[in-house]
Amino acid sequence: MRAADVGDPIMGRLVMQYGAIRAVEAIRARTLPPEFVAQEIKRAQEAHQNRPPDLTARVNAWHARLAAANPAADLENGQGSGARLVIPGSPEWPTQLDQLGAGRPLGLWLHGTADLRFSCLKSVAVVGARAATSYGTHIAAEFGVGLGESGWTVVSGGAHGVDGAAHRGALAADAPTVVVLACGVDICYPASHEVLFAAVRDRGVVVSECPPGVHPTRARFLIRNRLIAALSRGTVVVEAALRSGALNTAAHALSLNRHLAAVPGPVTSGMSAGCHKLLRDRKAVCVTSPEEMIDLVGVIGDDLASQSRAPAVPRDKLNEPTRKVLDAIPTRGGAGPASIAVAAGLSLDATLSALGGLAAAGYIERTTNGWRLRKQLASYPKAPDSAALEPPPSPESDASDDPPFPDDDFPHGPEQHGWH
Amino acid sequence: MRAADVGDPIMGRLVMQYGAIRAVEAIRARTLPPEFVAQEIKRAQEAHQNRPPDLTARVNAWHARLAAANPAADLENGQGSGARLVIPGSPEWPTQLDQLGAGRPLGLWLHGTADLRFSCLKSVAVVGARAATSYGTHIAAEFGVGLGESGWTVVSGGAHGVDGAAHRGALAADAPTVVVLACGVDICYPASHEVLFAAVRDRGVVVSECPPGVHPTRARFLIRNRLIAALSRGTVVVEAALRSGALNTAAHALSLNRHLAAVPGPVTSGMSAGCHKLLRDRKAVCVTSPEEMIDLVGVIGDDLASQSRAPAVPRDKLNEPTRKVLDAIPTRGGAGPASIAVAAGLSLDATLSALGGLAAAGYIERTTNGWRLRKQLASYPKAPDSAALEPPPSPESDASDDPPFPDDDFPHGPEQHGWH
Numbered sequence: 001m002r003a004a005d006v007g008d009p010i011m012g013r014l015v016m017q018y019g020a021i022r023a024v025e026a027i028r029a030r031t032l033p034p035e036f037v038a039q040e041i042k043r044a045q046e047a048h049q050n051r052p053p054d055l056t057a058r059v060n061a062w063h064a065r066l067a068a069a070n071p072a073a074d075l076e077n078g079q080g081s082g083a084r085l086v087i088p089g090s091p092e093w094p095t096q097l098d099q100l101g102a103g104r105p106l107g108l109w110l111h112g113t114a115d116l117r118f119s120c121l122k123s124v125a126v127v128g129a130r131a132a133t134s135y136g137t138h139i140a141a142e143f144g145v146g147l148g149e150s151g152w153t154v155v156s157g158g159a160h161g162v163d164g165a166a167h168r169g170a171l172a173a174d175a176p177t178v179v180v181l182a183c184g185v186d187i188c189y190p191a192s193h194e195v196l197f198a199a200v201r202d203r204g205v206v207v208s209e210c211p212p213g214v215h216p217t218r219a220r221f222l223i224r225n226r227l228i229a230a231l232s233r234g235t236v237v238v239e240a241a242l243r244s245g246a247l248n249t250a251a252h253a254l255s256l257n258r259h260l261a262a263v264p265g266p267v268t269s270g271m272s273a274g275c276h277k278l279l280r281d282r283k284a285v286c287v288t289s290p291e292e293m294i295d296l297v298g299v300i301g302d303d304l305a306s307q308s309r310a311p312a313v314p315r316d317k318l319n320e321p322t323r324k325v326l327d328a329i330p331t332r333g334g335a336g337p338a339s340i341a342v343a344a345g346l347s348l349d350a351t352l353s354a355l356g357g358l359a360a361a362g363y364i365e366r367t368t369n370g371w372r373l374r375k376q377l378a379s380y381p382k383a384p385d386s387a388a389l390e391p392p393p394s395p396e397s398d399a400s401d402d403p404p405f406p407d408d409d410f411p412h413g414p415e416q417h418g419w420h
Numbered sequence: 421m422r423a424a425d426v427g428d429p430i431m432g433r434l435v436m437q438y439g440a441i442r443a444v445e446a447i448r449a450r451t452l453p454p455e456f457v458a459q460e461i462k463r464a465q466e467a468h469q470n471r472p473p474d475l476t477a478r479v480n481a482w483h484a485r486l487a488a489a490n491p492a493a494d495l496e497n498g499q500g501s502g503a504r505l506v507i508p509g510s511p512e513w514p515t516q517l518d519q520l521g522a523g524r525p526l527g528l529w530l531h532g533t534a535d536l537r538f539s540c541l542k543s544v545a546v547v548g549a550r551a552a553t554s555y556g557t558h559i560a561a562e563f564g565v566g567l568g569e570s571g572w573t574v575v576s577g578g579a580h581g582v583d584g585a586a587h588r589g590a591l592a593a594d595a596p597t598v599v600v601l602a603c604g605v606d607i608c609y610p611a612s613h614e615v616l617f618a619a620v621r622d623r624g625v626v627v628s629e630c631p632p633g634v635h636p637t638r639a640r641f642l643i644r645n646r647l648i649a650a651l652s653r654g655t656v657v658v659e660a661a662l663r664s665g666a667l668n669t670a671a672h673a674l675s676l677n678r679h680l681a682a683v684p685g686p687v688t689s690g691m692s693a694g695c696h697k698l699l700r701d702r703k704a705v706c707v708t709s710p711e712e713m714i715d716l717v718g719v720i721g722d723d724l725a726s727q728s729r730a731p732a733v734p735r736d737k738l739n740e741p742t743r744k745v746l747d748a749i750p751t752r753g754g755a756g757p758a759s760i761a762v763a764a765g766l767s768l769d770a771t772l773s774a775l776g777g778l779a780a781a782g783y784i785e786r787t788t789n790g791w792r793l794r795k796q797l798a799s800y801p802k803a804p805d806s807a808a809l810e811p812p813p814s815p816e817s818d819a820s821d822d823p824p825f826p827d828d829d830f831p832h833g834p835e836q837h838g839w840h
Binding site: 062135266268276 | 747
């Protein structure tokens with residue numbers, strides 16, 4: 001069997017129903033089991049406007065290919081090159097591939113030390129553009145390292161750009177990684193990845209459904225992509241142009257109901273346009289780190305990532321009246337307790353006690369003109385986006401989730417703020 | 421009234437129920453209408469664990485502020501500075517603010533030539549970090565120009581960074597823009613935006629609910645944000661750290677059921693972390709261009725943006741058997757029609773006619789070793805992410821939406837590919 005046949009669902013169904021041997025015999029005899037033909041025509045009629053598939057042409061095509069196929073030689077070459085063949089039912093067979101139904105491969109050629117089934121129990125497909133930018137390869141390597149260090153296997157296509165960077169990142173974390181090729185496992189494509197593939201065989205495994213000696217073609221790259229998606233719990237697209245093979249892998253992940261994630265990038269980069277399209281269409285979840293990807297595909301309570309949180313600032317620890325007083329104290333000049341009480345909307349007593357506390361804590365200082373904020377408060381870190389909320393001169397200038405009006409009347413919980 | 425009062429929903433409800441004059445009288449007399457008090461206590465008990473609000477303290481606070489307030493002087497200063505006051509019912513009042521309910525401002529001070537109500541009929545709030553990166557200000561300016569040129573008004577806070585860049589972009593497109601200040605319209609904050617605000621007054625309008633002479637405070641910035649969200653059909657966050665005032669504006673947009681969008685950026689930039697959080701939590705839609713923002717907030721059939729599409733390549737125009745033949749032709753050496761027919765899975769006749777057409781179209785050439793792809797096909801543009809799918813030597817190397825197996829059996833429509 002050649003990959004192109006495996007990709008043909010009619011052939012796939014024939015094999016699943018009658019077994020590879022009987023399927024081959026049927027094709028050799030240029031016949032198909034009548035009940036299968038009837039079923040196929042019914043299926044085709046349901047699927048598309050009563051247009052039955054030309055089964056005779058298919059049989060002839062398969063027959064021509066069968067004539068060229070030589071399974072015995074394939075096995076010999078494979079074993080000679082150090083590869084092994086696994087088929088459904090083998091202990092090393094990754095059963096998640098069965099979800100491909102008629103598209104399930106008849107077998108997989110493996111070359112490497114790692115056990116494919118075990119390696120893929122916790123695996124993520126990291127895919128993206130071959131013509132990736134330095135941003136894309138940087139992020140892919142970060143994901144490779146992060147996933148590897150957390151015990152997750154990186155599955156990818158071994159291509160230039162994102163694929164290669166992800167594999168290298170995983171190897172750098174001394175984690176197994178899985179390369180799924182569109183050619184025979186004995187063929188090094190791209191040729192410049194000879195060293196990389198050797199390292200993968202050493203620590204992980206190189207996979208292909210093509211027998212040894214088969215060279216890559218457009219069809220095989222597209223057929224290969226379904227395996228990358230089907231082997232992994234989820235797929236993350238690191239960089240992809242609007243027209244990209246990575247989006248084909250993403251489509252497979254969706255059709256298999258696997259998790260799909262995309263890494264955002266600059267909107268000025270065409271290489272992120274495909275990722276942004278997936279996000280805009282809400283097909284993919286936005287992930288910005290390996291932890292977030294593990295959070296997505298991981299088991300709840302087991303692999304949850306910590307929420308990205310805003311930095312806390314000392315002000316958060318103040319109680320509300322004290323905060324009100326602090327907000328009411330001018331940054332320039334100074335103000336007396338009475339006017340501060342008016343501005344804060346508090347009684348004079350409450351204001352005076354708050355002033356004492358704030359002075360003791362070093363937030364404010366007393367001058368001849370009254371109270372004012374202390375400048376250059378070393379103990380007073382600015383939040384990243386301090387500026388958006390406060391006049392610059394104030395050291396008390398972090399944005400804050402203080403509601404614009406009293407908490408009890410805020411239209412929605414803090415969750416709505418987007419930083420919880 | 422000072423902004424802080426306006427932000428107090430109890431005050432807001434008092435004014436909405438009894439009118440500003442009677443509300444002021446009640447506060448002067450340090451009393452509240454009994455039925456109002458009863459209703460407030462009931463409301464508060466429902467809202468939070470039977471904890472009634474301390475209305476007496478509120479009345480005292482309001483009374484203290486009333487003593488300091490001088491509406492006559494405010495009006496005089498305002499008119500002196502060239503500003504005008506609009507209140508609910510005025511022809512220029514933007515009725516979308518009524519959706520704020522008790523939080524609706526009692527009035528707005530306007531300074532500028534544009535009509536606020538008309539300008540905001542088709543308006544978008546462009547908000548983001550004051551400490552924006554050059555990426556953030558670049559994108560903000562692009563959105564300002566793009567929205568302005570399409571007849572949409574940019575609403576923002578007139579701050580440094582994203583706000584200022586968005587306003588400048590709109591003015592560059594000779595479009596009106598609306599600056600909503602957290603201080604009196606006669607106060608130039610930030611001071612360095614004096615020229616910008618002058619240009620806005622000239623072509624658009626500067627807005628504030630604070631009377632002239634009022635300086636900005638933390639509370640007023642947060643109260644102000646609700647107006648930016650409420651004036652616009654939708655809000656787009658261009659850049660925001662995890663702790664950012666822009667996220668406060670975003671929360672208001674959500675609570676008002678207005679459209680919320682976020683612009684992605686490099687995941688390596690903390691200034692985009694807030695945007696990515698909104699996308700990850702699926703609170704915001706991913707937008708990468710002003711057109712996409714207009715697509716979101718616009719009227720269907722009126723403002724729809726063109727879908728971002730993958731570039732078409734000549735190959736798309738070939739029929740399926742011809743494509744199969746083209747894919748089966750080797751890039752190096754050459755192949756005879758018979759082996760090409762086998763590889764393509766077609767009859768010899770079909771293959772021969774396809775070969776003729778491909779040769780005539782200049783895709784392939786006949787050599788002494790048979791047919792092969794023509795190298796350096798000038799007429800054959802590469803798609804952006806060509807590499808991901810095809811061996812490089814092939815000029816026929818764009819990724820493609822050909823399904824891995826025949827269309828009629830592809831698990832899902834082309835839509836799933838993410839580039840339609």
